[in-house]
Amino acid sequence: xxxxxxxxxxxxxxxxxxxxxxxxxxxxxxxxxxxxxxxxxxxxxxxxxxxxxxxxxxxxxxxxxxxxxxxxxxxxxxxxxxxxxxxxxxxxxxxxxxxxxxxxxxxxxxxxxxxxxxxxxxxxxxxxxxxxxxxxxxxxxxxxxxxxxxxxxxxxxxx
Numbered sequence: 001x002x003x004x005x006x007x008x009x010x011x012x013x014x015x016x017x018x019x020x021x022x023x024x025x026x027x028x029x030x031x032x033x034x035x036x037x038x039x040x041x042x043x044x045x046x047x048x049x050x051x052x053x054x055x056x057x058x059x060x061x062x063x064x065x066x067x068x069x070x071x072x073x074x075x076x077x078x079x080x081x082x083x084x085x086x087x088x089x090x091x092x093x094x095x096x097x098x099x100x101x102x103x104x105x106x107x108x109x110x111x112x113x114x115x116x117x118x119x120x121x122x123x124x125x126x127x128x129x130x131x132x133x134x135x136x137x138x139x140x141x142x143x144x145x146x147x148x149x150x151x152x153x154x155x156x157x158x159x
Contacts (some may be wrong), residue, residue, distance in 0.1 A: 004117055031125065034125060036044060038117045039121070041113060042071075042117050044110070046117075047072075047116060048083070049110075049114040050080075050114075051070060051077075052089055052107045052110060052111075052114060053118075054069055054070070055107065060093075062098055062099065062101070063077060063078070063081065063092075063101060081101065087106070088133070089102050089110070090102065090103055090104055090107050
């Protein structure tokens with residue numbers, strides 16, 4: 001992998017290009033911009049699109065499970081679901097303490113557009129990075145995120 005750090009950075013800037021926090025956030029901003037462009041025809045943000053796709057694929061998925069699959073906090077998912085319900089894309093069903101999510105006809109009707117946006121997103125970043133590098137980067141980021149989450153939890157409990 002090439003080092004694309006600017007050649008003209010000063011001694012107080014060089015740390016940025018070897019800092020995972022900085023580089024991961026830079027990557028996040030770049031891929032988010034591309035994803036938002038590809039998902040624009042759906043009228044949804046990429047995260048809303050992926051949430052609907054998961055609900056469509058597993059009607060009755062619990063809100064807790066959906067939050068875990070999307071790697072977001074339950075409170076964030078609650079706000080997502082509030083908006084998706086308001087747009088009549090999903091509906092909640094409360095059973096005791098468990099909240100189940102079901103697709104609505106409007107959400108089901110978006111499935112094709114959401115899948116197309118996902119395919120266009122993947123094609124776009126693979127065209128830029130190359131398929132092998134894109135796949136390796138996705139796997140590496142997933143693995144690193146999992147290890148950092150586990151390590152962060154252990155560190156927080158030890159404190």
